[in-house]
Amino acid sequence: MSSAWESLTVDARDPARLARWWAEALGYQVVTERPGEVEIRQAPDRSPGIVFVPAARGKDGRNRLHLDLRPDDQEAEVERLVDMGARHVDVGRRDVTWTTLADPEGNEFCVLRPGGG
Template identity: 85%
Template sequence: MSSAWESLTVDARDPSRLARWWAEALGYQVVTEKPDEVEIRQAPDRLPGIVFVAVTGSKEGKNRLHVDLRPDDQEAEVERLVDMGARHVDVGQGDVGWTVLADPEGNEFCVLRQRGG
C-alpha cells in the first residue's frame, strides 16, 4: 500500500493574502477559496497543491519543513521575491550556496543555485 501526495498545508494568519503571494511566486493559481482555507496549484487538476489554513497567533521558531526553489537565475529570483515582500533571514545556515528567505508571514524557504552552477 502507498499514498499519493495530495497537498502541503501552511498555517497562516491571512490565508488569502499568503496564498496569493505564493501563487505569484510560483506561477500557481488559486483553485479553491473559503474564508479560512485557500488552495493553490499549478493547474486545477494537478497535484500536489498548497493549502493555506487560518490560525491565530504568530509563527514561532524555525520551520521544521520548508520549500526549496531552484530558479534559472538565483540572484534575479531572490531580488524578485524580496521585491514581492520576502525578506532575508538567518537560520544558522552560514556561508552556503543558497539564499534563505521568509515569506510575508515568516515561513522560511530556500532559493537554490541553478543546476550545474
C-alpha cells in the same frame, strides 16, 4: 499500498493574502477559496497543492518544514521575491550555496542555485 502527495498545509494569519503571495511566487493559481481555506496549484487538476488555513497565532520559531525553490537565475529570483515582500533571514548556516528568505508571514524557504548541485 502507497500514498500520493496531495497537498501541503500552511497555517497563516491571513490565508488569502499568503496564498496569493505564494501563487505569484510560484506561478500557481488559486483553485479553491472559501472561508477558512485557500488552495493554490499549478493547474486545478495537478497535485500537489498548497492549502492555506487560518492560524490562531503567528509563527514562533524556525520552520520544521520548508520549500526549496530552484530558479534558472538565483540572484534574479531572490531579487524578485524580495521585491514582492520576502526578506532575508539568518538561520545560522554559513558558507552555503542557497539563500534563505522568509515569506510575508515569516515562513522560511530557500532559493537554490540553478542545476542540481
